[in-house]
Amino acid sequence: MNLEVKKKILVVDDRINSLKVVTAILSDEGYEVLKAADGTEALKIYDSHEDIDLVLSDLKMPGTDGLQLYHKITAIREAPPFIIMTAYGTVKSAVEALKEGVTNYLIKPLDYEELTIILNKAIHEYEISRELRNLKKQVRSEYVFHNIIGTSRKMRAIFDMVRTVGPTDASVMIYGETGTGKELLARSLHMESSRKKAEMVCINSAALTENLLEAELFGHVKGAFTGAGEGRKGRLELADQGTLFLDEIGYMSLRLQAKLLRFLQEKTFEPVGATSSRQVDVRVIAATNFDLQEEIRKNRFLSDLLYRIEVIPIRVPALRDRREDIPLLVSHFVRHYAVQYEKVVDGVTPETMDILTRYNWPGNVRELKNCLARAVLLSKGPRLMPDELSEGIVSGAGPSVRNAGKELLTELPEKGITLRDMESELIRKTLEKCNGNKSLASQCLGISRKTLYEKIGRYGISKF
Numbered sequence: 001m002n003l004e005v006k007k008k009i010l011v012v013d014d015r016i017n018s019l020k021v022v023t024a025i026l027s028d029e030g031y032e033v034l035k036a037a038d039g040t041e042a043l044k045i046y047d048s049h050e051d052i053d054l055v056l057s058d059l060k061m062p063g064t065d066g067l068q069l070y071h072k073i074t075a076i077r078e079a080p081p082f083i084i085m086t087a088y089g090t091v092k093s094a095v096e097a098l099k100e101g102v103t104n105y106l107i108k109p110l111d112y113e114e115l116t117i118i119l120n121k122a123i124h125e126y127e128i129s130r131e132l133r134n135l136k137k138q139v140r141s142e143y144v145f146h147n148i149i150g151t152s153r154k155m156r157a158i159f160d161m162v163r164t165v166g167p168t169d170a171s172v173m174i175y176g177e178t179g180t181g182k183e184l185l186a187r188s189l190h191m192e193s194s195r196k197k198a199e200m201v202c203i204n205s206a207a208l209t210e211n212l213l214e215a216e217l218f219g220h221v222k223g224a225f226t227g228a229g230e231g232r233k234g235r236l237e238l239a240d241q242g243t244l245f246l247d248e249i250g251y252m253s254l255r256l257q258a259k260l261l262r263f264l265q266e267k268t269f270e271p272v273g274a275t276s277s278r279q280v281d282v283r284v285i286a287a288t289n290f291d292l293q294e295e296i297r298k299n300r301f302l303s304d305l306l307y308r309i310e311v312i313p314i315r316v317p318a319l320r321d322r323r324e325d326i327p328l329l330v331s332h333f334v335r336h337y338a339v340q341y342e343k344v345v346d347g348v349t350p351e352t353m354d355i356l357t358r359y360n361w362p363g364n365v366r367e368l369k370n371c372l373a374r375a376v377l378l379s380k381g382p383r384l385m386p387d388e389l390s391e392g393i394v395s396g397a398g399p400s401v402r403n404a405g406k407e408l409l410t411e412l413p414e415k416g417i418t419l420r421d422m423e424s425e426l427i428r429k430t431l432e433k434c435n436g437n438k439s440l441a442s443q444c445l446g447i448s449r450k451t452l453y454e455k456i457g458r459y460g461i462s463k464f
């Protein structure tokens with residue numbers, strides 16, 4: 001018995017004989033066919049059948065013609081593939097119809113073999129594109145937040161935090177290693193706030209000398225220092241009504257920290273060389289890779305400044321601590337660079353993905369992004385192979401554990417071994433190797449901590 005649901009086709013033709021023949025052929029081919037002798041009847045049927053997979057319509061018909069029918073159908077809901085049938089003499093109008101969005105046309109008299117091939121192809125392509133759109137929508141809503149990709153629990157908790165904190169005017173301190181996406185996160189906070197109509201202005205304290213940083217941040221008046229021919233607004237002023245993102249704030253000198261603190265307390269500041277102060281309305285978000293408590297202990301960071309900014313702290317985990325995010329990031333960057341470099345690459349092989357998920361990524365997402373940019377650029381085939389990754393990443397990933405099971409089983413005892421014994425021994429050995437650390441052991445075994453605890457209990461592995 002064929003359990004596959006029959007595809008439903010609506011055939012529209014004012015010539016009853018031709019309608020009958022097409023209907024008979026398509027029914028023979030296994031389609032469910034709905035018939036209409038004119039546009040009005042076709043619309044009625046289309047309106048009451050939401051599951052029509054394709055419309056096959058004559059172009060020239062009295063009353064509503066094929067193209068008008070197409071427009072009316074698309075006004076009801078997104079149209080399935082719409083194919084028109086036309087006589088040789090009216091091919092020009094059929095081509096015009098293609099420009100308006102019709103899927104394809106067939107020339108009458110119909111070649112019945114070609115008919116089923118074209119219909120099948122149109123239905124198949126439509127299904128794929130619909131699936132892809134749904135998938136993209138799903139991925140976008142669940143895993144992409146203001147261009148930040150993250151499927152892990154840790155990242156989703158951060159997205160929730162940004163949704164809560166973003167709309168407030170609270171200052172935020174973002175902690176995280178280099179390349180973890182701190183700037184992206186700052187931008188998402190800005191975009192979630194009512195300040196998004198104004199700019200988010202960035203300044204990186206590590207990139208400038210103290211004097212330059214001061215002039216860039218607070219601006220300067222004409223003649224404030226040698227070379228300051230014209231006065232210039234600082235980033236603080238450019239961010240008025242918006243957000244100022246202070247990247248690498250840990251590198252700021254104590255003198256500038258004090259000046260920034262004064263601004264945060266009084267909302268006013270003096271540009272370099274100015275005698276009067278200026279007022280701006282700016283939300284401050286800062287980021288650092290440093291342990292600022294440690295910096296405070298070493299008298300390199302002002303505790304008051306930290307408490308002013310760190311109304312809300314957000315800690316972005318290193319990529320190696322959220323490896324679940326790697327596959328989606330990989331497919332995103334591969335697609336991105338394939339388009340940018342005009343390469344036909346649509347993914348990576350399982351071996352390559354294995355390496356990418358095992359590597360430790362000291363440079364975090366930025367390093368992964370650069371690695372894939374290079375690999376896509378140099379790619380030779382449609383799926384990236386391990387030898388298309390840089391040597392450092394392949395060797396840095398260490399040996400694969402994908403075949404470890406096979407290696408273990410080379411010493412299978414003569415009488416065999418029960419699954420139960422094998423599992424309990426594997427758990428015992430893994431726990432031993434992980435010094436009893438259950439989180440680590442559950443990661444190695446590829447099971448949740450809860451399952452590991454259950455199994456420890458079930459097998460009576462008491463030592464741990």
Ligand SMILES: Nc1ncnc2c1ncn2[C@@H]1O[C@H](COP(=O)(O)OP(=O)(O)OP(=O)(O)O)[C@@H](O)[C@H]1O
Nearest residue numbers: 147148149177178179180181182183184365366369
């Ligand atoms: N979750 C993510 N999804 C997509 N792209 C990301 C993600 N995290 C980081 N990136 C990309 O990685 C690069 C580095 O991100 P970003 O500059 O935000 O990191 P950072 O933590 O501010 O780095 P640094 O501390 O070095 O300034 C950017 O190109 C960014 O678009």
